[in-house]
Amino acid sequence: MTHRLTDGGRVLRVGSLARVEGEGAMHISYRDGEVEDVQLRIYEPPRFYEAFLRGRSYNEPPDITARICGICPVAYQTSACWAVERACGVTVPEEVRAMRRLLYCGEWIESHALHVFLLHAPDFLGYDGAIEMAADHPDVVQRGLRLKKAGNELMTVVGGRSVHPVNVRLGGFYRWPDRARLRGLLPVLESALEDALATVHLVAGFEVPDFEQPYEYLALRAELGYPIETGTVVTSSGEDFAVEAFPERILEHHLAHSNALHATLAGHDSPYVVGPLARYTLNSDRLSSTAKAAAAAAGLGPECRNPFRSIVVRAVELVEAVSESLRIIADWPGEAPSYVEVPPRAGVGCGASEAPRGVLFHRYELDGAGLITDARIVPPTSQNQAAVEADLRRMAADWADLDDHALQHVCEQAIRNYDPCISCATHFLDLTVDRT
C-alpha cells in the first residue's frame, strides 16, 4: 500500500511479504524526494531457543534446534553437532563427515530448488507464484519440482525424512542409510544433474538490473571442495579466522528501529553478506569441473556482486550439490561404525556450516554433567538484515521515479535475492515496532 503525503512525501508499505519463509514486512519512506527511512520489519513471533536450551542435555541440540527452521533443519543439526562434539573434545571419522555432507547436499538441493523455482523465478517471469507460472511454463515448474523431490528423496534415505530428519546424532548417525536405497538414488541424481544444468541455462537468461554490491562477503572455506558442511571463516578483505573466533569478530546489535539484530564484522562499519554470492565469490575455485563449466557458460566470472544474479549462483550450487551427492554415493565405503561415542564433559564448543542461506553459527557451554549452561545461535538471515536494508535504500533512491507498483515489485525482488528465512532469524527478533 502506498500513500502520497500532502507535503510531497511518499510512503511505501508492504504489510506482508509473499514468497519468503516466515513473516516480514517492508517499509520505505521518502521526504522531499529523498529516501528517509527503509526497514525490513520482522513480525514473526520470537521463540526463545537460546533460553530454553539452558538446562537441556548436551545431546538434544541437534533435534531441538532443527525446529528453528523447517526448510534448513540439517544446517541446524550439523552446526549443533560440530559445536557439541568440539565442547566434548571428540573428532568424528571421515565417513561421518562424508555422510553429513551428503545429507546436507540433499538440503541444498531441496532448499535451492524451492527458492529458485517456486519463490524467485516467478519474479523474473512475471507471475505471482509458481502455481500461476505452471499454466504457461509447465516444463519449468515440473523441472523445479523434480529437483526438489530429488533433494527430498536424498534426505529421506539418509535422514529418515526431509523435514526434521531423525537419523542425525552426536558423533554421527544412528544407522547408516540402507546401501541398496543409497545406490537407488544414483539414477534419480543423474537426471537431477541434467535438470540442474538446464536450470543454470534457464536462469542465466533472466534479465537483471545493473546493481553491484560493495559489501564485505563472508563464507566458510574448507580444506577440500566447495564449503557445505564445514570450514573456517574467510572474508573478501582477506580475513581468515577459526570458527571459535566468530563471537569476537561478529558483533550483533539489537536496534530499536527494526528490532532486528543487525550483525557487523569487527572493524567494519558497513554490512556484510553471507550466502550464495559470498560462498561463490570466496570459493569459485573450489567448484567441481561440472559446476565450473556451468558457471562459465552462464557468464559468471570468479566473483559475483549483483544480488539479482544470486539465482544464477544458486543454480550453479544446485549443480555442485548434485555432483557432490553422486560422487559421495559412488565412493561410499560404509564400513566404519555409523557413530562414535561422545561422552559429556564441561567445556565450550563452537560449530559452523553453510546453510543454504549462508553461515550458521552455534556455540554451547556445558557443565560436567552434560547440561547446557549457555547457547548462542547466529543464523544467516539475521546476518544479512543490514545488507538487505542497505540494498533497499540504494534501490529506493535509484528507482524513486518508478510507479508504486513497479517499485514495490523490484523491492520485493531485492529482498527475495537473499532467500530470507525469517523463521530462522526470528528466534532473535521481536514483533513490536518501537520508533521512539
Next chain:
Amino acid sequence: MAAGNRRRPTLAVWKFASCDGCQLQLLNCEDELIPLSGAVEIAYFPEATRAVVEGPYDVSLVEGSITTPEDLERIQRVRDVSGRLITIGACATTGGIQALRNFADVAEFRSVVYAHPEYVATLERSTGIAEHVRVDFELRGCPIDKSQLLEVLAAELQGRRPRVATHSVCFECKARGNVCVTVAHGTPCLGPVTQAGCGALCPTFGRGCYGCFGPQDSPNTASMARVLGRHGMDEPQIVRLYRTFNAAAEAFREESERHEGHGTRAHGGTS
C-alpha cells in the same frame, strides 16, 4: 465443504509461531501439487504466491502456535473467514517446542535472548489453536506427514472424516517388521504412548521414538515412565523426554510434572 458447487473449493494457509516445516510439507507434495491446485483454489498461501483471493475460505490450514497479543486477535479473524479450520502440526495443536516457556519465567527467557527485552511483546504461554477457537480437525506431527496431509485434504474434498489413526507408534513399528528397540536393546522409546503417523521412523533407524506426534488416544504415561526408569533414565531425563515438541499436550505435561522436583532441575533455572 461446499460439495456440489461448480466452483473449486478455496484453500487458505495461515502461519503463526512455527518453523514453516508443516506448510513446507504441502509444497513437498511434488507429484500432487499441480493436480491439487486444479482440485482446490489455493486462495491464500503467502509463502507460495503473492496472489490473494478474498475470503471467506472453504478450508483453512493453520500452522503455528499463539504466542503474542496480536496473534490472539488474528486467530479469531482467521476463524471468522474459515468454513473448516484444520491445524497442521505440533505447534498449532499443542503449542510446539516454544511451549517450553510455559514451564518457565518468560521475562527471564526474554532477557537471555534480547539485549533490550523491553522491545519484545510476548505472551506468558505458547498455546495451540483449539485453546482459542473451534478447530475442526487437528493433524499431528513435528512435522506433519505429507501422506496424512493429502488424506486430510482428500477427505475434505469428499466430505468425509479423514482416516488418521490415533493408536500408538508400536502398531506401525510391528507393521514394518521392526525389532522392538526397547525389548531387544534396552533403548528408551516413547512409541507406546505416542500417536502413529510417522511410520515408526525412529525405531526403524535404531533410535527410540521421541514423541513428535504427541500422545496417542489412551496413553499410559505413568507406566511408560516406569519402563523408561528401568532402562536407565533418571527423573530429569524423563521430564525432558516428555517435554519436547508436544510439551504442553495434557498427557505429556502432567506426566512430566509428576517427575519434576525429584533429582536435579530439568531445564530453565538461573545458571
